[in-house]
Amino acid sequence: MVAMKLPQLHNDTFLRACLRQPTDHTPVWLMRQAGRYLPEYRATRATAGSFMGLATNPGYATEVTLQPLDRYALDAAILFSDILTVPDAMGLGLSFAQGEGPRFARPLKDEADVARLEVPDMEKLRYVFDAVASIRRALVTDVGGVKAGRVPLIGFSGSPWTLACYMVEGGGSDDYRLVKTMMYSRPDLMHRILAVNADAVAAYLNAQIEAGAQAVMVFDSWGGVLADGAFQRFSLAYTERVLRQLKKEHEGCRIPHIVFTKGGGLWLDAIAATGCDVVGLDWTVNLGQARARIGDRVALQGNLDPNVLFAPPEAIRAEVEATLQSYGPPSAGSGHVFNLGHGISQFTPPDHVTVLVDAVHEISRRQRLAAA
């Protein structure tokens, strides 16, 4: 093991919190922070012509990734992309119809479809790695004569199970009937899909790390729809297979691994035991209880209900304070990254995000002073 250092950054608070090192405030970023609630995003999106036009063009992807950082004092950037780029590279044909969710032209319907599935050539995802490299370059600024990144850049992927949901359903679902029918009827086929997905996701995230991602996150958005038992076998086992293959460091710097299972609050111990550095939590989880259970082994990320952002500023500040108090004051070996418990809504008033971000910084600084 080489001696690990933190990368050169003007603000490395996010990475420190992920690695459970002391920080002078609680870092904050928001899932889907580059997105439709921002008028500047909608303008770039209109120029690009489509969501995939935006995601596949490193110039546009860089532009929209940086937009929320120019507005808000966020402590991390996250690559602008989609969780479904990997199955698209596998040949399933991803598209986004206007006003609807993602669709695959060629979902996995039968044994022959599953048999054909392979880890895609990572060259097909070159546009993602180019975007990562481009964003890293764009993040470099000069502060007091020191050139360094403003904040770290997070790369990401969907989890093997979450990708499989879309690959079998052909898009979003409200009952997961097709994917669960395959899982309960032909577990052998489901295990093959998940094994291919896991190896593809690992290669994809490693390539993002090599291109410049300074932390990586696995979104298990649909892990929480699984039954107890099935979650461990069909989702968590393959998230672990991804994590086992992931680079833990790059150019001498530690790369934190974040796992977020929406609806995974009942399985926190098992998720923390995967070997990840950070566990993402949705708003149903009591942050203080989660810290007591797993907070000495992993950092926690979350977990405000995105709908709080529709309330007036005073109510937003009160909810931020309640969340920070629920986690409690920092202690040696603990770490908290403030976030929403799910992606920000497209209907969010942009000014309310300012209130949220500033409240996290202000209240968490005050909390540290009071505890000192």
Added chain:
Amino acid sequence: MVAMKLPQLHNDTFLRACLRQPTDHTPVWLMRQAGRYLPEYRATRATAGSFMGLATNPGYATEVTLQPLDRYALDAAILFSDILTVPDAMGLGLSFAQGEGPRFARPLKDEADVARLEVPDMEKLRYVFDAVASIRRALVTDVGGVKAGRVPLIGFSGSPWTLACYMVEGGGSDDYRLVKTMMYSRPDLMHRILAVNADAVAAYLNAQIEAGAQAVMVFDSWGGVLADGAFQRFSLAYTERVLRQLKKEHEGCRIPHIVFTKGGGLWLDAIAATGCDVVGLDWTVNLGQARARIGDRVALQGNLDPNVLFAPPEAIRAEVEATLQSYGPPSAGSGHVFNLGHGISQFTPPDHVTVLVDAVHEISRRQRLAAA
């Protein structure tokens, strides 16, 4: 307190399990067991012309309530109705568009709408109580010269919070933005809606009990979308307000109270502490762990993933066995009612339900013999 007896029934296994008394098999019924997956239901529905035509006619409601009992060896009947009858009686104008979910013509939009809200005259819900009485009469059969009900009849209502979701959103939702915006912005309005709902639901369930319901269930279908903290204040507190007002007995017989919070697995202790007799569980909960936590205070109901019913018979039997083993063998003061973790899918093959019901009975009898 009068001495409590069980009602005269040919099969009282369900009530015994609810009250944690010994049974010779694990009773089973299925949420939404009278429904679209049955061809005979679709035929009656076509004759009635619409869902509300079916639900508001005691004759049709009786007919469809009994259909699954004629096909399967179910241990309980559940009133055929909808969870939204109460807000309809409040004047919100319920309808079901073909192929879509419920809609309210007059959702609660502002302070004036909320101020006008009142507990409705229960006479407007007479059609429900008439259906309950009619079903009870229809359930009476003669076995060996003894006239008694075949199985007990369960009455039900939506929870105050779940009703409020529909009343504010005007229908289903995937983000609960409107109802949560009101909750976080104007908690005073939300508390008024919930208080009126709780008192209305209590009156509604008590009238069902007087009409002949032998157990009642509160469906908190959307409790699990709330943040920790908000769930306790905006959902559970009002479910408790319902339970405090409910009749615990009728004509000398105990009336078990069941509370089912979809996605409520993180709050089982609090739900068990409401004073209910039975806690319903969805499939994300480990039944054995739930029993260890609360199984000495309440009976448990659940919790197979409805999608298991799309698997072949052998896989269904294996999942039933795993569920029964997870709960474990019966012991003094414990009780388990087998059910799905959510309503049965309209796409379920009816023959697969036979496999499920028979497997529950057969395996649970074998389990008792092995433990004896």
